[in-house]
Amino acid sequence: MGISVRAFGTLAADAPLSEMDIPRRSPGQDDVHIEITYCGVCHSDIHTARNEWLNSTYPVVPGHEIIGRVVEVGRNVKRFKKGDLVGVGCMVDSCLKCDPCRHHLEMFCQNGCTWTYNSPDPHTGGRTYGGYSTHIVVREKFVLKVPETIDESAAAPLLCAGITTWSPLRHWKVGKGQRVGIIGMGGLGHMGIKFARALGAHVVMISRSPEKARDAEDLGAHEVLLSTDTKAMRAQANSFDFILNTIPVGHEMDPYISLLRIDATMVLVGAVEPLKPFHGGGIIMGRKRVAGSLIGGIKETQEMLDFCGKHNIVCDVELIRIQEINEAYDRVVNSDVKYRFVIDMRSLKE
Amino acid sequence: MGISVRAFGTLAADAPLSEMDIPRRSPGQDDVHIEITYCGVCHSDIHTARNEWLNSTYPVVPGHEIIGRVVEVGRNVKRFKKGDLVGVGCMVDSCLKCDPCRHHLEMFCQNGCTWTYNSPDPHTGGRTYGGYSTHIVVREKFVLKVPETIDESAAAPLLCAGITTWSPLRHWKVGKGQRVGIIGMGGLGHMGIKFARALGAHVVMISRSPEKARDAEDLGAHEVLLSTDTKAMRAQANSFDFILNTIPVGHEMDPYISLLRIDATMVLVGAVEPLKPFHGGGIIMGRKRVAGSLIGGIKETQEMLDFCGKHNIVCDVELIRIQEINEAYDRVVNSDVKYRFVIDMRSLKE
Numbered sequence: 001m002g003i004s005v006r007a008f009g010t011l012a013a014d015a016p017l018s019e020m021d022i023p024r025r026s027p028g029q030d031d032v033h034i035e036i037t038y039c040g041v042c043h044s045d046i047h048t049a050r051n052e053w054l055n056s057t058y059p060v061v062p063g064h065e066i067i068g069r070v071v072e073v074g075r076n077v078k079r080f081k082k083g084d085l086v087g088v089g090c091m092v093d094s095c096l097k098c099d100p101c102r103h104h105l106e107m108f109c110q111n112g113c114t115w116t117y118n119s120p121d122p123h124t125g126g127r128t129y130g131g132y133s134t135h136i137v138v139r140e141k142f143v144l145k146v147p148e149t150i151d152e153s154a155a156a157p158l159l160c161a162g163i164t165t166w167s168p169l170r171h172w173k174v175g176k177g178q179r180v181g182i183i184g185m186g187g188l189g190h191m192g193i194k195f196a197r198a199l200g201a202h203v204v205m206i207s208r209s210p211e212k213a214r215d216a217e218d219l220g221a222h223e224v225l226l227s228t229d230t231k232a233m234r235a236q237a238n239s240f241d242f243i244l245n246t247i248p249v250g251h252e253m254d255p256y257i258s259l260l261r262i263d264a265t266m267v268l269v270g271a272v273e274p275l276k277p278f279h280g281g282g283i284i285m286g287r288k289r290v291a292g293s294l295i296g297g298i299k300e301t302q303e304m305l306d307f308c309g310k311h312n313i314v315c316d317v318e319l320i321r322i323q324e325i326n327e328a329y330d331r332v333v334n335s336d337v338k339y340r341f342v343i344d345m346r347s348l349k350e
Numbered sequence: 351m352g353i354s355v356r357a358f359g360t361l362a363a364d365a366p367l368s369e370m371d372i373p374r375r376s377p378g379q380d381d382v383h384i385e386i387t388y389c390g391v392c393h394s395d396i397h398t399a400r401n402e403w404l405n406s407t408y409p410v411v412p413g414h415e416i417i418g419r420v421v422e423v424g425r426n427v428k429r430f431k432k433g434d435l436v437g438v439g440c441m442v443d444s445c446l447k448c449d450p451c452r453h454h455l456e457m458f459c460q461n462g463c464t465w466t467y468n469s470p471d472p473h474t475g476g477r478t479y480g481g482y483s484t485h486i487v488v489r490e491k492f493v494l495k496v497p498e499t500i501d502e503s504a505a506a507p508l509l510c511a512g513i514t515t516w517s518p519l520r521h522w523k524v525g526k527g528q529r530v531g532i533i534g535m536g537g538l539g540h541m542g543i544k545f546a547r548a549l550g551a552h553v554v555m556i557s558r559s560p561e562k563a564r565d566a567e568d569l570g571a572h573e574v575l576l577s578t579d580t581k582a583m584r585a586q587a588n589s590f591d592f593i594l595n596t597i598p599v600g601h602e603m604d605p606y607i608s609l610l611r612i613d614a615t616m617v618l619v620g621a622v623e624p625l626k627p628f629h630g631g632g633i634i635m636g637r638k639r640v641a642g643s644l645i646g647g648i649k650e651t652q653e654m655l656d657f658c659g660k661h662n663i664v665c666d667v668e669l670i671r672i673q674e675i676n677e678a679y680d681r682v683v684n685s686d687v688k689y690r691f692v693i694d695m696r697s698l699k700e
Contacts, residue, residue, distance in 0.1 A: 100612055108612050108636055171637070250630070262450055262458050265639070271630035280600070280621035283642030286458055287521070289615070290640050292633030 002026060002124065006348055007133035008322050009061035013051035016326045019348070022061055022129045024137050032080050032143045033072040034088065039131035040065025040157035040317070041341035042187070043248060046329050048118050056118055063131025064090045064116040065159040065342075067152050077140045085152065087144040087305065088136060089159035090295050092116050092128060096141065104297040106142075132322060134348055144302055147309025154314035157187060157340040158305060160295065161315060165192040165244060166304040167296030168267040169199060174242050176200035181225070181259060184246035185212050188270060190316060190339040192244045193219045198311050204240070206256070215338070219316070227255060238262070238286065246270045253278035257288055265289040315340050321347035352376060352474065356698055357483035358672045359411035363401035366676045369698075372411055372479045374487050382430050382493045383422040384438065389481035390415025390507035390667070391691035392537070393598060396679050398468050406468055413481025414440045414466040415509040415692075417502050427490045435502065437494040437655065438486060439509035440645050442466050442478060446491065454647040456492075482672060484698055494652050497659025504664035507537060507690040508655060510645065511665060515542040515594060516654040517646030518617040519549060524592050526550035531575070531609060534596035535562050538620060540666060540689040542594045543569045548661050554590070556606070565688070569666070577605060588612070588636065596620045603628035607638060615639040665690050671697035 007022045027033040045062030047053050066088040070080050080086060093114035094101050100108040107113055114121060117130030130136075146155055165188050174180055180201040182192040189205075196203045197220035204223045205216035213224040225232055233255055240259045248270040256266055257278060268275075268290070283290065296304070308314065317340050320328050328341045357372045377383040395412030397403050416438040420430050430436060443464035444451050450458040457463055464471060467480030480486075496505055515538050524530055530551040532542040539555075546553045547570035554573045555566035563574040575582055583605055590609045598620040606616055607628060618625075618640070633640065646654070658664065667690045670678050678691045 105612065105637075250627070262455065268630050268634060272634055273631070274627045274629050277600070277624045277627050279624050280618050280642065281623070283640070284618060284622055284644050285642070287455075287641065287643050289642075290633070291637065292630065292635070292639075293637050294634045 005133055005135045007061045007129060008325060008348065009059045009129070009132060010049050011058050013056065017049060017132070020059060022059065022133065023124065023126065024129075024135060025123050027072055027074050027137050029074040029076040030140050031074045031137050032070055032077055032086065032140055033135065033137050034066070034068040034086055034143070035071045035135055036066055036068040036131055036133060036345045038067040038153045038156040039063040039343045039345055040160065041325070041328055041332060041343065042160050043332060045130070046332060049329070057127055060118055061129035061132055062117055063133070064088070065156045065161070066116070066131035066136065067146060067156045068136070071135070074140070079140060079145070080143060085146040085148055087146045087155070087159050088116060088131065088138050088142065089144065089163060089301055090116055091298070092138045092142050093122065104299040106297050107295050132325070132343065134345065142298060144298070144305055146305055149312070150309050151314050153319055153342050153344065154317050155308070156342045157191070157315040157317065158308055159301070161187040161191050161340060162308070163296040163301045163304055164188055164269050164293070165246070166195050167300055168244060168269060168293040169195050170300065171293065172242055172265055172267065174199050174201050178202065178241040179204065179239055181206045181240045181243040182221070182246070183207075183243060183256060184248070184270065185216060185339070186246065186248070186335060187315070187340040188246035190219055192246060193221050194313055196244070197221070198307070198313060206243070233259070240264055243267070244269065249273060250275050252276055253290070254282050257282040257290070260286065260288045262286045263288070265291050267291045267293050269293050317342040319344055323347060355483055355485045357411045357479060358675060358698060359409045359479070359482060360399050361408050363406065367399060367482070370409060372409070372483065373474065373476065374485060375473050377422055377424050377487045379424040379426040380490050381424045381487050382420055382427055382436065382490050383485065383487050384416070384418040384436055384493070385421045385485055386416055386418040386481055386483060386695045388417040388503045388506040389413040389693045389695055390510065391675070391678055391682060391693065392507070392510050393682060395480070396682060399679070407477055410468055411479035411482055412467055413483070414438070415506045415511070416466070416481035416486065417496060417506045418486070421485070424490070429490060429495070430493060435496045435498055437496045437505070437509050438466060438481065438488050438492065439494065439513060439651055440466055441648070442488050442492050443472065454649040456647050457645050482675070482693065484695065492648060494648070494655055496655055499662070500659050501664050503669055503692050503694065504667050505658070506692045507541070507665040507667065508658055509651070511537040511541050511690060512658070513646040513651045513654055514538055514619050514643070515596070516545050517650055518594060518619060518643040519545050520650065521643065522592055522615055522617065524549050524551050528552065528591040529554065529589055531556045531590045531593040532571070532596070533557075533593060533606060534598075534620065535566060535689070536596065536598070536685060537665070537690040538596035540569055542596060543571050544663055546594070547571070548657070548663060556593070583609070590614055593617070594619065599623060600625050602626055603640070604632050607632040607640070610636065610638045612636045613638070615641050617641045617643050619643050667692040669694055673697060
């Protein structure tokens with residue numbers, strides 16, 4: 001048995017997003033039924049809506065940075081009650097039994113986790129639909145508590161942009177006494193700066209654009225390093241304990257690798273595509289490392305939200321109405337947003 | 351004050367190696383004077399003799415896998431006495447004061463370590479000359495003790511091929527219960543198999559050549575995985591805890607990265623040149639890592655030699671006379687050696 005809810009989605013790669021009705025399952029014993037208040041706009045939403053990853057099944061309803069209020073819970077649900085402020089990120093289910101799941105890495109579930117949209121949905125036999133919608137029904141285990149003290153709308157992107165940058169910073173133990181570089185200053189990079197600063201590191205924003213310097217410092221960067229300034233780059237060679245690389249496309253890696261200290265790591269979180277060739281000697285000299293990281297597990301996402309509540313950290317967002325989504329997509333593609341669009345989902349009911 | 355000793359070297363990139371005299375300093379208070387008995391032939395010797403790295407200063411006398419007997423020690427020398435069996439590897443000096451040196455990583459000395467050949471020599475103001483020679487004078491700190499129980503000639507390549515593979519296996523804590531892949535079966539790879547096996551890992555030799563299977567098992571591999579067998583490669587995806595990649599040239603990385611488990615590392619020790627592009631998604635999915643490693647520090651080299659003495663591990667070598675060196679170089683370039691040439695340096699006195 002299911003219900004039908006209002007959403008914004010698309011029926012084809014080249015069609016604009018528009019209003020539509022989508023099925024949601026009726027909440028089961030282990031489910032939380034959420035009325036969505038805000039949903040962030042992630043670049044993945046655009047890739048999927050436009051079938052740029054060639055894996056879209058239409059209709060597509062994007063959105064995996066979801067904030068809302070609980071309207072109803074299944075009878076086995078212990079952690080939530082009606083009225084609670086909650087979040088949903090990139091995943092809505094996984095087997096919870098395999099080795100990665102037992103180690104709180106549900107995103108690497110060996111049986112395949114259920115993504116929040118454009119994913120086969122084992123509950124319905126259909127597809128999952130995301131957060132550009134009035135309501136969503138999610139298994140309790142994949143629902144996050146959102147601190148009531150936080151600005152709800154600005155918290156939405158924490159569910160993807162936040163955890164994507166938080167997880168590698170924590171996994172590689174970034175903290176006091178460390179010199180940390182953040183490459184790129186979009187939705188991911190701006191959160192990387194805030195988190196690295198809050199974790200006690202000396203934060204260097206690494207960018208090609210001199211005009212980003214002031215903004216970077218406002219976000220918490222101690223320094224800005226212009227990657228186009230070869231003299232400055234050479235002066236900072238071998239000086240970074242960790243670099244978080246949020247560049248979303250393939251790019252020259254050698255200049256950034258040269259910044260790493262002995263045994264230091266550069267983690268890629270953005271470039272889900274072929275990297276440009278880099279020189280083996282660059283990692284062999286200095287025993288350096290290049291690694292990847294994908295969002296983060298549910299437990300770690302909760303830890304991040306709790307940390308954000310305690311330290312009053314949210315994203316810098318531009319609030320839009322759902323009717324503005326197609327224009328917002330074009331602006332994201334042109335990097336014309338500081339730093340994340342968030343949709344006020346009440347606009348869908350108007 | 352210096353002495354002149356007989357050596358085999360070359361005066362130009364396109365000249366064959368031939369007999370010549372080279373200067374050695376007289377042993378100082380902290381030095382060990384060694385009569386060389388055996389010297390391994392490393393591919394770096396050829397790159398340098400032929401100026402393939404474009405950094406050769408002639409004359410070049412190669413050789414950094416040196417075994418010999420102490421003939422004389424300076425008065426401050428404590429660890430060695432006349433007659434001791436000793437080894438010298440890729441380095442003969444470093445500042446010993448900088449951060450990497452204090453952490454036993456002399457190869458990353460911030461003031462530049464002194465390589466065994468083709469390196470500026472702070473002691474003489476000239477250049478260093480390597481092990482294709484009757485004698486060498488080396489600062490005590492850079493002289494290794496070689497267990498008397500070991501086969502001297504077969505121990506020579508431990509000083510470079512040995513430590514190059516030992517160091518990453520130890521640094522990344524390879525041991526029991528782990529599934530470890532060794533890519534490539536030359537001078538480096540064959541030692542990788544022996545060491546990984548001796549450290550208790552389940553060892554999989556990964557090769558393009560079916561004819562290497564028998565040899566790999568003789569060396570200690572539990573299994574052979576043909577990288578050309580896409581079905582076998584797919585079956586072993588996400589199953590390796592660690593991969594040691596000894597391929598000496600740029601190559602496709604994606605197939606090997608796909609073999610790594612979550613959080614596992616592939617370490618490159620051979621490809622000191624531009625790598626081919628690999629897919630960012632391959633490391634992002636599974637939080638995988640690609641790293642480099644360069645030889646190893648002096649302390650770690652001594653630990654390796656002690657381990658080899660205890661476990662009776664040496665290299666598989668083909669012994670040659672120095673007069674055969676030019677033919678041997680051509681065979682190394684054609685991968686026609688199992689697995690390392692070692693020069694009997696007594697042939698130089700004939």
